[in-house]
Amino acid sequence: MTTTTPSRGRRRAPTRMERAAGKAAALQRPRVILALLLLLGLTCVMLLDGYLRAEVGGDQRVRDGASASKVPDKVLNGGPILTFRDGKPVTQSIPKKTIVLTFDDGPNPTYTPTVLKILQKYDVPGTFFLVGSMVSRYPDIVKQMVAQGNEVGIHTFTHVDLSYQSDARVKREMEQTQLALAGAAGITTTLFRAPYSSETDAIDNYSYPVYKKLGASGYTSVFVDTDSDDWKQPGVAKIIKWATPSGTSGSSVLFHDAGGVRSQTMKALPKYIEKMKAKGYTFTTVSGAIAKNASAQRAANGTGAGTGAGAAAGSGTGTVEAGAQPSAAPSVNADGSAPGSSTSGGGQTVGSAVGGTGGTRSGTRGISVQQGAHREATGMTLYEGKALIYAVTVAEWVVPGLAAGLTVVGVAVMGRFGMMLVLARRHYRQRNKRRFSWGPTVTRPVTVIVPAYNEKECIANTLESLAKSTHPIEIIVVDDGSSDGTSEIAREAARSFGMTNVRVIRQENAGKPAALNNGVRSASYDIVVMMDGDTVFEPDTVRQLVQPFADPEVGAVAGNAKVGNRNTVIGAWQHIEYVMGFNLDRRMYDLLRCMPTIPGAIGAFRRDAVLQVGGMSEDTLAEDTDITIAMHRQGWRVVYQEHARAWTEAPASLKQLWSQRYRWSYGTMQALWKHRKSLTDKGPSGRFGRVGMPLVVIFQIITPVFAPLIDVFTVYSMIFVDFWASLAMWFAVLAIQLLCAAYAFRLDREKYRYLLMMPLQQLAYRQMMYLVLIHSSITALTGGRLRWQKLKRTGEVGTPAGASS
Numbered sequence: 001m002t003t004t005t006p007s008r009g010r011r012r013a014p015t016r017m018e019r020a021a022g023k024a025a026a027l028q029r030p031r032v033i034l035a036l037l038l039l040l041g042l043t044c045v046m047l048l049d050g051y052l053r054a055e056v057g058g059d060q061r062v063r064d065g066a067s068a069s070k071v072p073d074k075v076l077n078g079g080p081i082l083t084f085r086d087g088k089p090v091t092q093s094i095p096k097k098t099i100v101l102t103f104d105d106g107p108n109p110t111y112t113p114t115v116l117k118i119l120q121k122y123d124v125p126g127t128f129f130l131v132g133s134m135v136s137r138y139p140d141i142v143k144q145m146v147a148q149g150n151e152v153g154i155h156t157f158t159h160v161d162l163s164y165q166s167d168a169r170v171k172r173e174m175e176q177t178q179l180a181l182a183g184a185a186g187i188t189t190t191l192f193r194a195p196y197s198s199e200t201d202a203i204d205n206y207s208y209p210v211y212k213k214l215g216a217s218g219y220t221s222v223f224v225d226t227d228s229d230d231w232k233q234p235g236v237a238k239i240i241k242w243a244t245p246s247g248t249s250g251s252s253v254l255f256h257d258a259g260g261v262r263s264q265t266m267k268a269l270p271k272y273i274e275k276m277k278a279k280g281y282t283f284t285t286v287s288g289a290i291a292k293n294a295s296a297q298r299a300a301n302g303t304g305a306g307t308g309a310g311a312a313a314g315s316g317t318g319t320v321e322a323g324a325q326p327s328a329a330p331s332v333n334a335d336g337s338a339p340g341s342s343t344s345g346g347g348q349t350v351g352s353a354v355g356g357t358g359g360t361r362s363g364t365r366g367i368s369v370q371q372g373a374h375r376e377a378t379g380m381t382l383y384e385g386k387a388l389i390y391a392v393t394v395a396e397w398v399v400p401g402l403a404a405g406l407t408v409v410g411v412a413v414m415g416r417f418g419m420m421l422v423l424a425r426r427h428y429r430q431r432n433k434r435r436f437s438w439g440p441t442v443t444r445p446v447t448v449i450v451p452a453y454n455e456k457e458c459i460a461n462t463l464e465s466l467a468k469s470t471h472p473i474e475i476i477v478v479d480d481g482s483s484d485g486t487s488e489i490a491r492e493a494a495r496s497f498g499m500t501n502v503r504v505i506r507q508e509n510a511g512k513p514a515a516l517n518n519g520v521r522s523a524s525y526d527i528v529v530m531m532d533g534d535t536v537f538e539p540d541t542v543r544q545l546v547q548p549f550a551d552p553e554v555g556a557v558a559g560n561a562k563v564g565n566r567n568t569v570i571g572a573w574q575h576i577e578y579v580m581g582f583n584l585d586r587r588m589y590d591l592l593r594c595m596p597t598i599p600g601a602i603g604a605f606r607r608d609a610v611l612q613v614g615g616m617s618e619d620t621l622a623e624d625t626d627i628t629i630a631m632h633r634q635g636w637r638v639v640y641q642e643h644a645r646a647w648t649e650a651p652a653s654l655k656q657l658w659s660q661r662y663r664w665s666y667g668t669m670q671a672l673w674k675h676r677k678s679l680t681d682k683g684p685s686g687r688f689g690r691v692g693m694p695l696v697v698i699f700q701i702i703t704p705v706f707a708p709l710i711d712v713f714t715v716y717s718m719i720f721v722d723f724w725a726s727l728a729m730w731f732a733v734l735a736i737q738l739l740c741a742a743y744a745f746r747l748d749r750e751k752y753r754y755l756l757m758m759p760l761q762q763l764a765y766r767q768m769m770y771l772v773l774i775h776s777s778i779t780a781l782t783g784g785r786l787r788w789q790k791l792k793r794t795g796e797v798g799t800p801a802g803a804s805s
Contacts, residue, residue: 083220106256113141152374186382222286228265427590430591562648593638596625622670629675705773
């Protein structure tokens with residue numbers, strides 16, 4: 001054959017395959033990015049959900065018994081409302097005969113709505129110190145809470161002891177809770193109660209600096225005078241008793257609407273309200289108590305406005321540390337409203353509820369004096385808050401869904417392993433019985449079709465292996481427009497091996513299905529064996545492969561494909577996959593009579609059956625899966641012949657492996673979609689549709705797509721939950737997989753040493769296969785098209801004897 005050399009200075013025009021490959025690569029890039037973005041999105045959603053549940057960044061440390069030597073005595077002995085003005089602490093007490101009902105740790109979807117109903121029934125306001133992560137998960141409850149006239153404060157985002165946290169963590173806890181409030185109810189707040197806090201005398205040298213820094217940012221820290229200790233679940237009577245202040249003293253009373261079982265609290269709360277009302281007590285919020293103190297202060301000074309020289313000492317409603325500015329109560333207008341103050345959800349000065357900045361913000365509609373700590377969220381604070389609520393909503397739906405999917409996947413994977421082990425053993429024992437026979441020995445000649453495209457490295461080895469065949473064969477090499485001299489090499493190899501049974505057919509480049517169809521049309525015999533141009537057969541392979549055709553019901557036979565270049569890491573990984581994933585599966589599918597794929601490397605067909613189904617179709621990239629399903633639908637039986645072995649050259653690089661598996665998985669999806677009508681057909685077609693199709697979809701698409709959840713959740717649990725328990729679970733799953741793989745190796749009489757690569761395969765190779773399948777799924781869902789792609793070969797797979805070592 002003569003070739004022409006392009007003129008100097010002129011570029012050779014790209015071939016059809018090269019143009020198709022370029023278009024395919026251009027289409028793949030955005031889909032790869034989309035697949036990676038999906039994986040990144042899943043990771044972010046899981047981290048967000050873990051953060052909300054205090055699994056990510058959670059800190060369970062609680063400080064107890066620390067010294068308070070650096071805390072001013074008047075703070076330790078002062079009222080439950082603490083602010084800082086110019087760095088000086090100011091405390092206030094609750095007015096006499098006044099109760100400030102405070103609730104910690106909410107919102108809770110079970111108990112908080114009940115509390116709100118009770119408060120509404122008795123026309124009593126409450127002050128709720130909310131955990132930001134819970135606010136973001138149950139925003140509607142917070143919105144209802146604020147609309148009902150209750151006041152809210154910050155109880156951090158993840159309920160951590162702030163005395164252990166860095167300044168950055170403290171700032172983040174406050175900012176994120178403010179954003180959650182902004183997104184849920186459109187407000188921010190100046191009230192704060194630290195987790196694990198109680199009365200002011202519990203402030204220590206570690207927590208006091210935190211209060212001081214927050215006070216400098218405009219926050220009012222709120223403590224308790226009376227603790228119901230309802231978290232101990234002591235009984236309704238004791239909760240009421242412990243929540244009752246002595247005499248006529250006013251009190252900030254602590255209940256809990258979340259953080260545990262609160263059924264006793266729900267029963268005690270209405271009885272408590274009735275009891276305190278009967279004693280002449282009134283109920284208000286923290287801001288309401290501050291406003292009462294301000295009114296009492298003005299009355300004591302005999303003025304209608306302005307400020308006094310401290311708390312009204314005679315009434316016992318407040319204390320002021322020496323050196324503080326004179327006013328410890330908010331400046332309120334004549335109508336009970338207060339001047340506005342700056343707001344922030346991001347750690348800036350938020351404005352104190354005392355010292356002239358409390359009360360209702362000027363211009364804030366719908367906020368009463370009892371909600372004086374609230375600030376209307378605007379601008380970026382509002383939008384960021386809504387974005388946070390939306391993200392959490394997504395996480396709240398996605399993560400439980402993924403967890404449920406993980407359960408389904410886990411059950412499916414374990415079920416598959418069980419089915420494979422049971423059915424593979426049955427298949428092995430059935431086919432290896434001494435008396436087992438397909439029927440009369442098949443001795444008539446058959447045609448071997450070798451489609452080849454640029455196979456100069458491998459074609460000679462392929463023909464050399466066929467020259468040693470113990471079965472009479474005709475060989476047809478179909479050169480699909482190769483540009484590397486494949487056909488010349490094939491002819492020369494045939495002459496050198498003395499093979500007179502070889503025909504070489506050249507055709508214009510049209511793809512592998514067209515080449516196979518050309519070979520089928522040119523075949524002289526009624527049985528055709530198809531193999532790849534990079535594959536070598538053992539001497540007995542063809543004889544073993546055609547024996548099942550003694551059974552007239554058999555229309556096609558799948559052989560046992562082996563990885564020849566298995567001595568590299570990537571080759572060893574694929575070797576494990578071929579033995580365990582492919583051949584063990586085929587034993588199972590054979591017994592169930594729903595074999596989905598005859599491998600392109602080694603398969604045999606009745607020529608009439610191939611022509612009956614229309615030959616090799618170009619509708620999909622997986623022509624082998626396509627024709628296998630088509631033969632099932634025509635009523636032919638497809639079987640697996642384990643003793644017919646072929647040695648193929650597997651991809652030697654990750655890039656080539658990705659390309660090959662992407663084509664396989666996408667082609668399989670195309671074939672399944674093409675034959676989807678088999679689900680509703682009757683007869684043999686319907687049998688495959690209702691047995692084979694579901695098994696393939698579940699085990700080859702759905703389960704592998706979601707199987708990464710096992711690894712993702714394992715890593716997540718190892719980092720954020722329980723490292724050793726998660727690691728033990730991972731090793732348990734690995735042990736089950738090793739057991740299945742070892743059994744598959746035993747059936748195929750393979751050496752176990754390759755199984756040493758299996759743990760690394762689970763960590764690296766399997767993840768890549770998941771990404772490939774996700775990539776294929778995205779391509780299928782977005783309607784992408786992909787043409788057959790040629791892999792680079794090395795020709796290193798020679799005779800089977802060398803490969804089997």
